[in-house]
Amino acid sequence: MMARTMLRVERVTKRFGGLVAVDGLSFDVNEREVLGIIGPNGSGKTTMLNMMSGAFKPSEGFISLSDRQISGKAAQTIARAGVGRTFQLVRLLPGLTVLENVVAGAVFGHRRQWGQSAKMMALRMMDRVNLNIAPNAPISELTYIDQKRVELARALCGEPNILLLDEWLAGLNPTELEAGIDLIKTLQDEGRTIILVEHVMGAIRSLCDKCVVMASGAKIAEGSPEHVLADPEVIRAYLGDEDE
Amino acid sequence: MLDIVISGLLLSGTYALVALGLNLQYGVSRIMNLANGEMLVLGALAAFWMFTVGKLNPYLTMVLAAPLAFVGNWLIYRFLLRPLVSRSKNQGQLEVDSILATFGMSFILIGIMISIEGGFFAYKYLSIPIEILGTKASLSRIVAFAVACCIGLALYLWLNRSRTGMAVRAVAVSPQSALLVGINVPKISALAFALGGAITAVGGVLISTFITLDASIGVIFTMKALIIVIMGGVGDTRGVIIAAVILGLVETTVATLIDPGLTLAAAYLIFLAILLFRPQGLFGRKPT
Amino acid sequence: MIRGSFTELLIIALLAAFAATVPLIANGYWLSVCVTGMMYIALATSWSMFSGPTHYISLATAAFFGLGGYLLATGMSDYQQPFWLMLAIVPFTGAVLAALIGLATLRLSGVYFVIFTLGLAEMIRNLVSWIQNNFLGSRGLYVLTDYTEKHIYWMLLAVAATVYMLGWLINRSRLGFSLRIIGGDETVARHVGINTATAKVILFITTGFFGALVGGILAPRYSYIEPNQVFSPQLSFLVVIVALLGGSGRLWGPLVGVIPFTILWELVQTYFPNQTTLFLGVVFLVIVYFLPHGVVGRLEQILKQVRKRRS
Numbered sequence: 001m002m003a004r005t006m007l008r009v010e011r012v013t014k015r016f017g018g019l020v021a022v023d024g025l026s027f028d029v030n031e032r033e034v035l036g037i038i039g040p041n042g043s044g045k046t047t048m049l050n051m052m053s054g055a056f057k058p059s060e061g062f063i064s065l066s067d068r069q070i071s072g073k074a075a076q077t078i079a080r081a082g083v084g085r086t087f088q089l090v091r092l093l094p095g096l097t098v099l100e101n102v103v104a105g106a107v108f109g110h111r112r113q114w115g116q117s118a119k120m121m122a123l124r125m126m127d128r129v130n131l132n133i134a135p136n137a138p139i140s141e142l143t144y145i146d147q148k149r150v151e152l153a154r155a156l157c158g159e160p161n162i163l164l165l166d167e168w169l170a171g172l173n174p175t176e177l178e179a180g181i182d183l184i185k186t187l188q189d190e191g192r193t194i195i196l197v198e199h200v201m202g203a204i205r206s207l208c209d210k211c212v213v214m215a216s217g218a219k220i221a222e223g224s225p226e227h228v229l230a231d232p233e234v235i236r237a238y239l240g241d242e243d244e
Numbered sequence: 245m246l247d248i249v250i251s252g253l254l255l256s257g258t259y260a261l262v263a264l265g266l267n268l269q270y271g272v273s274r275i276m277n278l279a280n281g282e283m284l285v286l287g288a289l290a291a292f293w294m295f296t297v298g299k300l301n302p303y304l305t306m307v308l309a310a311p312l313a314f315v316g317n318w319l320i321y322r323f324l325l326r327p328l329v330s331r332s333k334n335q336g337q338l339e340v341d342s343i344l345a346t347f348g349m350s351f352i353l354i355g356i357m358i359s360i361e362g363g364f365f366a367y368k369y370l371s372i373p374i375e376i377l378g379t380k381a382s383l384s385r386i387v388a389f390a391v392a393c394c395i396g397l398a399l400y401l402w403l404n405r406s407r408t409g410m411a412v413r414a415v416a417v418s419p420q421s422a423l424l425v426g427i428n429v430p431k432i433s434a435l436a437f438a439l440g441g442a443i444t445a446v447g448g449v450l451i452s453t454f455i456t457l458d459a460s461i462g463v464i465f466t467m468k469a470l471i472i473v474i475m476g477g478v479g480d481t482r483g484v485i486i487a488a489v490i491l492g493l494v495e496t497t498v499a500t501l502i503d504p505g506l507t508l509a510a511a512y513l514i515f516l517a518i519l520l521f522r523p524q525g526l527f528g529r530k531p532t
Numbered sequence: 533m534i535r536g537s538f539t540e541l542l543i544i545a546l547l548a549a550f551a552a553t554v555p556l557i558a559n560g561y562w563l564s565v566c567v568t569g570m571m572y573i574a575l576a577t578s579w580s581m582f583s584g585p586t587h588y589i590s591l592a593t594a595a596f597f598g599l600g601g602y603l604l605a606t607g608m609s610d611y612q613q614p615f616w617l618m619l620a621i622v623p624f625t626g627a628v629l630a631a632l633i634g635l636a637t638l639r640l641s642g643v644y645f646v647i648f649t650l651g652l653a654e655m656i657r658n659l660v661s662w663i664q665n666n667f668l669g670s671r672g673l674y675v676l677t678d679y680t681e682k683h684i685y686w687m688l689l690a691v692a693a694t695v696y697m698l699g700w701l702i703n704r705s706r707l708g709f710s711l712r713i714i715g716g717d718e719t720v721a722r723h724v725g726i727n728t729a730t731a732k733v734i735l736f737i738t739t740g741f742f743g744a745l746v747g748g749i750l751a752p753r754y755s756y757i758e759p760n761q762v763f764s765p766q767l768s769f770l771v772v773i774v775a776l777l778g779g780s781g782r783l784w785g786p787l788v789g790v791i792p793f794t795i796l797w798e799l800v801q802t803y804f805p806n807q808t809t810l811f812l813g814v815v816f817l818v819i820v821y822f823l824p825h826g827v828v829g830r831l832e833q834i835l836k837q838v839r840k841r842r843s
Contacts (some may be wrong), residue, residue, distance in 0.1 A: 053723060075722035085723060093716030094333070103533055104713050107706060108725035114706060118533070156726065246712025252560070278650070327821070339643050340587050341820060347769075348816025362806075403731075433781055467651040474644070505662050508655045519636050519644060 003030035005103040006193045008061030015180045023217035034194045036208035044217040045197045053077035053085045080110045084160030086151045094140045105157030126152040145176045160199035169200045247379035256492025258387035263472035265444030270332045271438035271479030272416045275342045279350035288457045292365040306449040309440045317441025321434045357459040366456035388450040393444030401461025416479040471515045477528025535703040555682040569794040570688040576775040576786035577747045578742040582735040584780030585711040588642045591768040594653035596626045596743025598763035604674035604748040605757035624743040630740025634733035657763035673757040687749045699783045779826020
């Protein structure tokens with residue numbers, strides 16, 4: 001059975017003035033696939049993710065979700081089309097409770113829930129990501145990993161067709177990291193389509209079906225994790241990089 | 245027609261100076277200083293007072309006022325604005341806080357100035373008409389323009405040739421990155437704010453030689469300085485100067501051909517156009 | 533998600549009923565003070581509904597107020613239209629102005645919005661004066677009605693109650709929730725699917741609507757309308773102070789700020805008439821440095837700490 005293409009990135013380029021952050025990048029993500037985007041710092045990974053979620057518009061090229069163009073559309077349109085994401089620096093809503101932070105994803109997502117059904121959805125997702133905090137707790141008291149869980153639960157509440165995780169595993173201690181990788185694994189087992197931008201190679205190896213390696217904005221390798229991580233050019237791109 | 249151009253150009257010199265002051269404060273120190281206009285009026289009041297009471301030449305007052313304004317603004321930044329920078333969690337909150345705080349300061353300055361001189365203040369200095377290219381312009385305006393150019397040039401050279409100037413430009417681009425390369429961001433921010441205030445006060449002294457002012461007119465100048473800074477692109481020196489020229493010319497054209505009471509409306513029209521078509525200004529970076 | 537309870541609504545209804553009896557007790561100077569106070573309640577609550585959650589500081593109140601008063605006076609004086617008809621029309625002009633300002637500035641960061649509204653009242657005043665002097669001939673705009681301070685007070689009370697009701701409904705709606713999210717982090721708001729520009733513009737339109745309505749209601753108080761007095765920028769600043777002093781986090785924050793401030797303001801104007809601007813500046817600084825969330829916010833903070841110490 002041929003897997004259908006969920007997301008297609010076609011010759012996407014992003015320029016900031018004179019700086020080329022992403023250079024003619026192309027790749028596909030199939031349904032139920034977990035794609036890893038890896039590369040040294042500054043290679044344009046987050047910029048690529050930002051273009052997929054609508055935070056930036058590509059300077060050139062197209063991005064399409066299930067054959068419908070999303071590149072250049074407003075972030076809210078893309079979110080409602082089924083793209084959910086977490087941020088590299090966790091973005092929670094100050095002054096709102098944990099539940100309110102999570103339910104935000106359900107209220108404005110493409111199901112547009114409200115009231116009791118939205119609240120139930122939020123509680124279910126909090127449970128799903130193993131967030132054992134009182135729903136009315138203020139977010140200021142959360143640990144780092146719990147903050148990340150809130151963000152993930154919020155993204156899941158939108159019932160996304162594709163999940164974009166921007167270095168979701170960064171900054172975790174070994175125990176938290178193991179729990180985090182297991183959690184993403186359960187999401188994968190559910191059949192979700194996920195794009196992981198990561199530096200944690202262990203996670204890439206155990207989670208990803210396919211990898212795209214970026215350096216200086218361009219794709220330098222593509223394939224299974226074992227294949228790309230043994231690629232001499234990939235190793236050269238990482239030389240001098242502090243991570244893993 | 246030519247007299248409008250000459251007048252407009254001369255006016256824009258002083259506008260550019262004031263806007264450069266605000267540009268340093270907003271672009272580098274990241275403080276939206278709504279008391280900027282009052283700093284200008286304070287400089288003007290000082291010149292007026294020194295001239296009428298002490299018979300002092302305003303250009304001499306300018307030399308005295310600049311370091312005083314520098315110190316005053318440095319103190320304001322250090323004791324009133326630094327606490328806001330420290331306690332704000334993001335740029336958005338700092339902007340709201342600095343807007344409200346500087347707004348309050350502007351009222352306090354107006355209140356103090358009203359106690360000193362409640363009415364209009366104007367004096368005649370160097371108001372001798374000079375012939376330029378066939379039209380007449382008062383010497384005071386020409387001198388003001390010349391002084392503004394000198395200071396503008398000096399500022400440009402300092403920002404682009406000196407080490408501290410480069411640090412200032414680095415903080416304007418990105419305070420976080422500047423911190424990472426070892427720049428003392430708090431110190432540079434205070435320096436930029438103080439310098440910006442001094443330049444604005446100097447602009448005020450210059451303006452007082454050819455325009456009648458009163459204690460409450462500061463907000464109009466603040467508006468115009470803000471419009472110029474945004475039109476030019478926050479943080480960009482060339483942009484500010486070009487924008488000041490545009491505003492000066494448009495304002496003089498409207499004042500001469502239509503009505504002097506519509507200069508603010510004309511400035512607003514320009515502002516609206518920028519907001520609709522190019523919010524980052526002429527040379528600014530596109531907002532993400 | 534939902535803020536505000538039926539209890540809150542009941543308390544406000546009782547307060548409104550009590551407030552309605554005021555003109556039966558007070559008259560003369562004190563009634564006049566109450567009228568001013570009620571005006572601030574209406575304007576500050578309406579202001580707070582928008583600027584509170586979004587943190588976009590609006591200084592446009594004077595522009596809407598002036599527009600309402602001026603257009604009502606023009607309609608009555610130049611076109612002999614009845615008071616009630618004009619009062620029904622002017623809020624919509626306020627809404628249109630707000631929509632135009634909103635569409636131009638609210639898709640950008642808050643700074644552009646503040647700057648645009650800063651000089652707005654002044655600019656409109658210049659424009660209106662110019663039009664009046666050059667095209668309409670210098671004649672006065674008279675608003676002559678049989679309405680006394682008593683009637684104006686009750687009209688303002690009705691408006692304040694309506695504003696409050698609307699705010700209460702919005703707080704319980706998706707729109708209210710979306711505004712709190714926008715105020716928390718606008719990027720997140722967009723990424724969960726909120727059309728942030730639309731939400732902001734809709735709320736801002738209500739501010740324009742009520743600002744102009746209040747301006748129209750107050751017009752009979754002046755009897756003779758002149759651009760210089762009806763487009764006074766100081767009104768914008770006073771409304772901001774009242775709203776922030778009470779606290780813009782809660783719908784009833786401005787209510788708390790109004791009573792002490794109105795009295796204080798009357799005192800300052802009477803005994804220190806030359807230091808009114810200075811006084812305003814000091815109050816602004818007090819708010820920014822000591823009461824960033826207003827009196828209500830500070831009290832809530834204290835309450836939280838007390839509860840923490842107990843548990």
